[in-house]
Amino acid sequence: MTKLPSLTGEQLIRVLKKVGFTIARIKGSHHILIHVDGRRTVVPVHSGEDIGIGLLSQILRDCNMTKDEVRNLL
Template identity: 55%
Template sequence: MPKLPAITGDAVINALEKVNFQVVRQKGSHVRMQHEDGRVVTIPVHSGKTIGKGLLLKILRDAELTKEEFISLL
């Protein structure tokens, strides 16, 4: 099983947009994205900071993506 890379919130947003997630709203430094089937994901976007491993796993669970699927989107 491949290791998750250390990536920023912007990179996560770009990857999720490739699988039809759209930015719905932003409040402060948190971006809410929604898929056309109703899945919702919240991503913190702090300039220059990477997303922690645990939070990235939570985002992938909410987006219903596997690690392999996510890594292929990067």
């Protein structure tokens, strides 16, 4: 199990776009991303703030991605 670097919401959105997610809508600071196969997740974007490890793990679970996949896309 590899350790992930801390990511901001904008960095995480860039990674998710590389695997086929698109921004469906934005409500406040929450970006809702959808994949063509139906997966969806919400990424909070606050300027300069990193996403906590618990929330990051939940977002990766929502997207059916592993930490290794994210590290390879960075």
